[in-house]
Amino acid sequence: MADAEADARTPRERYRAQVRTEIKGHAWEQIATAGASALSLNAIAKQMGMSGPALYRYFASRDELITELIRDAYRSLAETLRTASGTGAGLAGLAHALRGWAREDPQRYFLIYGTPVPGYHAPEDITGIADEIMKTLLDACTALAPDGPPSPFDAHLEDHRDWAAGHPAPPTALHRALTFWTRLHGVLSLELAGHFTNMGFDRDLFFAAELDDLLAHRA
Amino acid sequence: MADAEADARTPRERYRAQVRTEIKGHAWEQIATAGASALSLNAIAKQMGMSGPALYRYFASRDELITELIRDAYRSLAETLRTASGTGAGLAGLAHALRGWAREDPQRYFLIYGTPVPGYHAPEDITGIADEIMKTLLDACTALAPDGPPSPFDAHLEDHRDWAAGHPAPPTALHRALTFWTRLHGVLSLELAGHFTNMGFDRDLFFAAELDDLLAHRA
DNA sequence: AAAATTTAGTTAGAGGTTATCACGCACCCG
DNA sequence: CGGGTGCGTGATAACCTCTAACTAAATTTT
Structure with missing residues (x-):
């Protein structure tokens, strides 16, 4: 730290x-x-x-302190993913790094991805860090061989790829990056919030299953 | 209301x-x-x-008021889904009802599925409403024809189906209910929190694509 | 080295919050 | 029509954020 x-x-x-x-x-x-x-x-x-x-x-204020904490949280997540990306473990490595980082301090995760406070807008430099996170995610998705013809939504993404910030990912990779993000956030967020606590099944297994499905995506 | x-x-x-x-x-x-x-x-x-x-x-306290609001939110969601289930539109109908309900009042959604406050535990009767929600979800999943042999995780769920509260859903339905929940929450939560705002793509299309993938699940 | 400036920390205080208490008043029921 | 029940009040305590004025110390300039 x-x-x-x-x-x-x-x-x-x-x-x-x-x-x-x-x-x-x-x-x-x-x-x-x-x-x-x-x-x-x-x-x-x-x-x-x-x-x-x-x-x-x-x-200067409580809000500024919290903003600084959010910034640090983003930086920490970006670094964690960058490191995991460096080990060459691919998308699965990124996924487990993300989950490990989130479980290490759930409230830190929620500071980024939790309930938004209606008035608040993150300062400009934070979106820069978010872009870097997206970039390492797109890298990992591009490394995977494209599997099958692009879906209609893939085509839509090809036409609206501004958020990729010039990254040369093929449309299927764009789509996979998006689903990687939203699906893992879905599992993780509910797990961390304790919505699985009295359900009995194994959270590790469920996460792994969801990740497998993400990796083994056919057309 | x-x-x-x-x-x-x-x-x-x-x-x-x-x-x-x-x-x-x-x-x-x-x-x-x-x-x-x-x-x-x-x-x-x-x-x-x-x-x-x-x-x-x-x-009696601010917390009790908020708890009551959470209870009402759960009740409202349960009723919305129950109604959608009654129209016979199936899982897709449930999905769109969920998204409509969430977008109607994002903070109400986050009251249920947003950042948890560490000390707080919802009272017993709320979990009962959550069970009802899960039941209508399981109904819709059971109505879908089972598609392919059960995966290893399906088998795990078969062994840990206490959360289904005696519902006779086959293991593949249990799995689909879980992924329906987590995946749609993933998309919805990030959408409502504004994480897609400057990304350019069509949120409706992305939700539809994610839902399609959920419905067209092969083995 | 001494003087001037910058900066850290203090106390006091305004205005906000949740929550408790003691009181008065009005309503409703027997 | 009297008496208990319950609603709303103001006062008060204990927090909170944040500003202002002031002191003291450290650094920088002369």
Whole structure:
């Protein structure tokens, strides 16, 4: 969890960066145990032994802190997937990396893919990270041999591939990337939210089955 | 939106029920426009022209109000699906009913399937409604002809079918019900959260494609 | 080195929230 | 028509975010 802003020039900046990451550490702890809506700047300050308003030297508002956490979550996910992509394990490797990352801290996953708050819009640079995530996903999908003729929806995607940001993936790969995303999110999100808890079946097996179907896609 | 508790015996109970539903009405309004975490009892009271603590005559706490809203959301979804099931449109009908219901009020959908708050556990009777939803889903899946030999995961489900609550669905139907749920939730959840907004493709077409794949499932 | 500036942290306070309490008043039932 | 029941009130406590004014310390400039 080495923070990028830990190595700064002047001692002042070093200290400032260190306090910022310590604040974020306590914030993550609170989020993991009580959810993002229960995050309290006051409580964080108390934990750090200083009084409330001091935190406003480091984050302009509660929303800015949360935005920063969202940014870090995106960065962490992007790095996890990039690493998994580097091992050459393909789409399946990406899937298991995603699931591992999500189960490691469910609330972090929900910070990205959970209930949206109606007013909120993520800052521009975050969509950049999201694009990188999509890129590694598209890479893995392109690596798979195209299996069968493009479906009608594949053709539609071919005509609306702006979101691929110039990635040279064939239309079937575009489609597979999309379904990879939505299907795994479907399983994962319900699993993490505890909707499977009294259902008795094996979550690992179900995820694996869903992944298999995703990989063994015929035309 | 006729509430079940609207027709009560004594005038007192009638009035009480009416006020309760009016409170819930304002609550839904707030949730739709600002999300559940921004729901404020105080604001509701102000809207209704009475002062804060009065609402505690009708709901013991903010949590109890939200729980009641969740209950109503489940009931509404169950009824919607039951109705769709009655029209004989099959699984596809259920899918479109689900999507229509979700898009009608995204925050209501997320109240059920969105980010879980770590401490919270839904009361017993809500799981009963969830069971009914699963039942109508299993009915529709059973109505479809079983297509091919059961997969290994189908076999696993056959051994862990407690969640089906005695429903006589064949294992392939159990599996299809599960994937229907998770896959459509995956698409729907990301769509409602706005993750598709700048991607250019047609959400209706994508949903239809995902549904087609779900229905045309080979072995 | 001393002075000036920047920055961290403090307390006080405004305005918001949930929730409890004690009280008055009105309604409904016997 | 009297008396219990229940509704709504204001006051209050304990939180919350966030602003403002001030102190003290560290850094930078002269």
